[in-house]
Amino acid sequence: MKKLAMLAAACICLMQISVTGVFAEEKTIQIGALYPISGNLALMGEESWRGAEIARILRNRQGGVAGKQIVFRQGDASTNSAARSETERMIEQDKVKAILGTYASSRCMVASEVAARKDIFYFELGAIANAITQRGYKTVWRTCPTSLDFCRGQVNFIINWLAPTLGKKANEIKVGIAHEDGEYGTSVANSFATLAKKTGLQIVSVEAYSNTSNDLSSVIFRLRKAAPDIVVAVSSSQDAILLSRQANELGLNIPIMGTGGGHSFQSFADGLGPQANGVLNVDFTQYHVNTKYTPGLEEFVKLYQETFKHFPRAGSSLANFMGANVIFNILEKTGGSFDPEKIRKVAMAMDIQPGHTATGWGVKFDKEGQNVRAECLVTQWRDGKLVTVWPKKFAVMEPILVK
Amino acid sequence: MDFYIQVLISGLLLGGIYALISIGLNLIFGVVRILNFAHGELVMLAMYGTFWLYKLYDLDPYLSLVVVLPAMFLFGVVLQRFILQPVLTTSGVMKMFTTVGISILMQNLALILWKGDFRAVQTFYSMSTIKFSGLIISIPRLVAFGAALLSIILLYLFLKYTYVGKALRAIVEDHATARLMGITVERHYLLAFGLGALFSALGGTLMMPFSSVYPTIGGPFTALAFVIVVLGGLGSMGGTFLAGLFIGVIEAFAGTFVSPGLKEAIYFVIFLLVLMVRPQGLFGMGRGTEEIGLK
Amino acid sequence: MLNLKGIDCFYGDFQVLRDLSLKVEAGQIVALLGPNAAGKSSTLAAISGALPYTKGEINFCEKPIKGIKPEKVVDLGIALVPEGRKLFQTLTVRENLELGAYSRHAREKRGKTLQQVYELFPVLKDRSSQTAGSLSGGEQQMCAIGRGLMAQPRLLMIDEMSLGLSPILAKQMFTMVQEIAAIGITIFLVEQQVHHTMRVADYTYIIEKGHITMSGPTKEIAANEHVKKTYLGM
Numbered sequence: 001m002k003k004l005a006m007l008a009a010a011c012i013c014l015m016q017i018s019v020t021g022v023f024a025e026e027k028t029i030q031i032g033a034l035y036p037i038s039g040n041l042a043l044m045g046e047e048s049w050r051g052a053e054i055a056r057i058l059r060n061r062q063g064g065v066a067g068k069q070i071v072f073r074q075g076d077a078s079t080n081s082a083a084r085s086e087t088e089r090m091i092e093q094d095k096v097k098a099i100l101g102t103y104a105s106s107r108c109m110v111a112s113e114v115a116a117r118k119d120i121f122y123f124e125l126g127a128i129a130n131a132i133t134q135r136g137y138k139t140v141w142r143t144c145p146t147s148l149d150f151c152r153g154q155v156n157f158i159i160n161w162l163a164p165t166l167g168k169k170a171n172e173i174k175v176g177i178a179h180e181d182g183e184y185g186t187s188v189a190n191s192f193a194t195l196a197k198k199t200g201l202q203i204v205s206v207e208a209y210s211n212t213s214n215d216l217s218s219v220i221f222r223l224r225k226a227a228p229d230i231v232v233a234v235s236s237s238q239d240a241i242l243l244s245r246q247a248n249e250l251g252l253n254i255p256i257m258g259t260g261g262g263h264s265f266q267s268f269a270d271g272l273g274p275q276a277n278g279v280l281n282v283d284f285t286q287y288h289v290n291t292k293y294t295p296g297l298e299e300f301v302k303l304y305q306e307t308f309k310h311f312p313r314a315g316s317s318l319a320n321f322m323g324a325n326v327i328f329n330i331l332e333k334t335g336g337s338f339d340p341e342k343i344r345k346v347a348m349a350m351d352i353q354p355g356h357t358a359t360g361w362g363v364k365f366d367k368e369g370q371n372v373r374a375e376c377l378v379t380q381w382r383d384g385k386l387v388t389v390w391p392k393k394f395a396v397m398e399p400i401l402v403k
Numbered sequence: 404m405d406f407y408i409q410v411l412i413s414g415l416l417l418g419g420i421y422a423l424i425s426i427g428l429n430l431i432f433g434v435v436r437i438l439n440f441a442h443g444e445l446v447m448l449a450m451y452g453t454f455w456l457y458k459l460y461d462l463d464p465y466l467s468l469v470v471v472l473p474a475m476f477l478f479g480v481v482l483q484r485f486i487l488q489p490v491l492t493t494s495g496v497m498k499m500f501t502t503v504g505i506s507i508l509m510q511n512l513a514l515i516l517w518k519g520d521f522r523a524v525q526t527f528y529s530m531s532t533i534k535f536s537g538l539i540i541s542i543p544r545l546v547a548f549g550a551a552l553l554s555i556i557l558l559y560l561f562l563k564y565t566y567v568g569k570a571l572r573a574i575v576e577d578h579a580t581a582r583l584m585g586i587t588v589e590r591h592y593l594l595a596f597g598l599g600a601l602f603s604a605l606g607g608t609l610m611m612p613f614s615s616v617y618p619t620i621g622g623p624f625t626a627l628a629f630v631i632v633v634l635g636g637l638g639s640m641g642g643t644f645l646a647g648l649f650i651g652v653i654e655a656f657a658g659t660f661v662s663p664g665l666k667e668a669i670y671f672v673i674f675l676l677v678l679m680v681r682p683q684g685l686f687g688m689g690r691g692t693e694e695i696g697l698k
Numbered sequence: 699m700l701n702l703k704g705i706d707c708f709y710g711d712f713q714v715l716r717d718l719s720l721k722v723e724a725g726q727i728v729a730l731l732g733p734n735a736a737g738k739s740s741t742l743a744a745i746s747g748a749l750p751y752t753k754g755e756i757n758f759c760e761k762p763i764k765g766i767k768p769e770k771v772v773d774l775g776i777a778l779v780p781e782g783r784k785l786f787q788t789l790t791v792r793e794n795l796e797l798g799a800y801s802r803h804a805r806e807k808r809g810k811t812l813q814q815v816y817e818l819f820p821v822l823k824d825r826s827s828q829t830a831g832s833l834s835g836g837e838q839q840m841c842a843i844g845r846g847l848m849a850q851p852r853l854l855m856i857d858e859m860s861l862g863l864s865p866i867l868a869k870q871m872f873t874m875v876q877e878i879a880a881i882g883i884t885i886f887l888v889e890q891q892v893h894h895t896m897r898v899a900d901y902t903y904i905i906e907k908g909h910i911t912m913s914g915p916t917k918e919i920a921a922n923e924h925v926k927k928t929y930l931g932m
């Protein structure tokens with residue numbers, strides 16, 4: 001597996017070298033791009049990479065950064081140990097001064113630590129674990145929302161839309177949680193439960209399951225017993241489909257709200273068909289959104305489609321597009337310099353209000369390097385499309401309640 | 404009470420599929436004496452086959468069996484003939500590396516060819532259910548269970564009553580002596596591997612109406628099938644069927660009444676306990692388990 | 699009928715057969731006698747194609763059979779009843795017998811052959827649906843020989859038939875062998891049980907340490923002083 005993946009990665013690298021080889025070293029800006037492009041996270045890893053890649057292509061067309069063309073040096077974070085060794089390789093051999101990535105939190109945790117120890121910048125554009133920016137590393141920055149932001153989006157929606165719609169007070173709302181038992185599912189479910197309890201919601205059932213399971217009937221049975229008003233699901237991939245299918249099969253008549261992951265894939269709706277209709281979700285900015293608040297989104301989609309011959313598969317590419325642009329803007333202001341002090345100064349000074357980037361997120365970094373203006377939106381599957389329904393300024397449709 | 408029955412039904416339906424997949428592994432292990440770590444990948448390949456026939460040619464998953472089963476049979480034969488046969492006389496470790504290699508190769512080819520996307524088919528019966536006295540039974544799952552039962556009976560009859568089936572059983576017992584009878588052992592290996600692949604394919608295709616396929620879906624099936632085969636007894640088809648149901652039911656009850664996240668752990672613990680008490684498996688003939696290092 | 703010429707055979711570095719030559723004439727009962735580990739079973743393995751040999755050749759009915767696989771050797775008309783019976787324990791007696799006829803030339807007529815075997819060993823008919831593992835030692839040996847006969851061999855090789863049988867039973871088995879020979883099947887007997895073997899064999903070879911040390915019509919061999927002392931305990 002590794003070999004093939006390496007080969008594929010090597011091919012990609014070679015292609016890029018041959019494309020960009022005409023430029024002399026000093027006329028380019030080299031940035032490491034670390035994503036899982038093989039292994040079980042490859043799908044979204046690659047999707048995320050595409051976002052950054054589109055940003056790179058677009059920026060190079062517009063003249064690059066500080067007059068120089070941007071070149072990505074690829075790394076494949078197929079496993080945690082690969083993330084470590086690839087980061088080391090990019091730093092030692094490719095001599096990159098900054099790395100962006102990573103999609104998966106576990107990979108990012110490992111890779112950014114390696115980078116931070118060598119004083120190399122690590123820009124996280126898509127991984128959401130809260131801890132990433134909480135370890136005191138001065139060179140780790142994140143442009144996208146954290147898992148806490150996901151939960152904020154959900155709680156906000158439940159209190160401000162679901163409760164009034166059901167004619168209940170917030171503290172009368174019962175929530176069931178079903179999550180995959182990996183680090184992703186567990187940490188997000190924990191954050192949600194903590195936040196929800198703080199705001200007075202009742203958590204009536206928390207069900208962990210393995211995401212390689214091919215039968216979730218027991219989860220459904222337990223939820224059916226607990227009878228919540230809404231089920232918050234944290235699914236990483238196909239388990240999202242399985243959960244909805246078996247909920248239908250076994251007569252669980254309760255609305256489901258995903259937390260990104262498996263609920264954001266187009267294949268969720270493709271596989272589920274009409275049954276997907278009405279399933280709620282919270283995630284990074286998706287494509288059916290009020291484009292007045294997401295300038296640059298349409299241009300991104302157009303170039304994406306030209307490059308990859310189909311519509312973006314998930315919002316993560318858009319988030320990486322947005323994040324890569326933020327990095328390019330920072331580097332533009334430092335004149336292409338990777339001097340830590342310069343970058344820090346420029347980044348901290350950034351102040352973009354919401355509604356002025358392709359994701360609609362504003363940009364304002366806190367001391368820990370987290371973009372505090374990144375936020376998650378509530379979407380809903382409607383006729384095979386993931387449309388934004390909340391908050392109102394982003395919404396293109398009103399949410400509906402489907403059990 | 405109804406609730407318990409509902410859980411039991413879920414477990415049995417699941418167990419039927421498990422049995423179907425495991426029986427292929429048992430056949431391959433029993434006859435060819437090779438631990439096929441690529442077994443789950445055979446399931447995966449069949450699922451993709453079904454998916455693409457549906458996607459490209461609008462072929463119903465059940466109808467696609469007409470194409471998928473022979474194709475997978477052939478695939479198994481080719482795999483055995485050109486990849487496994489040459490390493491059959493080498494050490495156990497070498498054989499293991501070979502099948503693990505095949506598994507990794509197939510996963511990655513799937514990833515490269517079809518991407519990491521999970522794919523599902525949509526049929527009008529995907530969500531159809533039978534309801535009676537408060538119980539709900541998914542029709543495609545019931546169909547899969549019925550087909551599993553039927554095909555396991557057919558396999559049993561085949562092994563029991565046909566000349567070739569008897570030869571296969573003789574090879575399971577003692578391939579060197581079988582050779583003395585004039586049984587062309589290598590050719591029967593091809594048949595056994597083909598059939599093993601066919602049964603896994605049947606399991607995979609029958610699952611498509613209610614589950615999705617992605618490149619790494621096979622791994623858990625391989626692990627599960629090993630547990631079931633050892634539990635049911637190597638070489639025992641009936642044992643495999645019962646062990647499949649057993650694991651399915653354990654999974655359903657453990658998942659519902661203990662924790663869904665722990666159900667795999669629980670059936671694994673039960674598996675180890677059973678092996679400590681009965682090393683030959685629940686229904687095993689007492690031979691063969693030592694070959695995979697469980698004794 | 700069967701002719702081994704100068705066979706050398708190795709298990710790794712260990713030479714088990716040394717320049718071994720012997721002949722089995724059609725229509726006879728030929729015996730190969732020798733102590734433990736002399737290489738008797740290895741000789742049969744070499745003939746049946748299960749054990750490759752580095753030097754020498756084996757002809758069956760004037761045709762070389764070197765390099766032919768065991769499953770094809772049986773097609774030529776050589777059947778081996780292996781040491782320790784090697785029945786398929788979980789299969790029934792009938793299934794065991796039927797499988798004996800798996801080779802191409804025997805397969806078609808297996809129904810008829812089965813009846814002949816049942817006539818020869820009526821007890822097998824009574825036990826036909828019992829698993830082979832549940833038979834007594836004598837019955838198992840009969841089943842093993844019956845299974846060999848199912849291949850419709852011209853040459854039947856039996857390895858240590860008397861092993862583990864009571865003297866009376868062993869005696870009966872040797873009588874059976876004579877009956878089989880009487881229907882025109884050439885027999886190659888490998889034995890440690892010298893007395894009975896010499897009673898039935900037309901021709902005898904003595905093998906020691908992988909080499910034929912003595913051979914001749916059984917009567918002559920039996921009269922030999924060395925044989926009398928070492929094998930007949932006289």
Ligand SMILES: Nc1ncnc2c1ncn2[C@@H]1O[C@H](COP(=O)(O)OP(=O)(O)OP(=O)(O)O)[C@@H](O)[C@H]1O
Pocket residue numbers: 709712714732733734735736737738739740741781890
């Ligand atoms: N597969 C094997 N690998 C290595 N050595 C072997 C093998 N089979 C037999 N031998 C050795 O070859 C020698 C001859 O063995 P063989 O079985 O031919 O003897 P035998 O005359 O049949 O003895 P017995 O009367 O005990 O059956 C013995 O020393 C035995 O240990």
Ligand SMILES: [Mg+2]
Pocket residue numbers: 738739740781857858
């Ligand atoms: Mg011997």
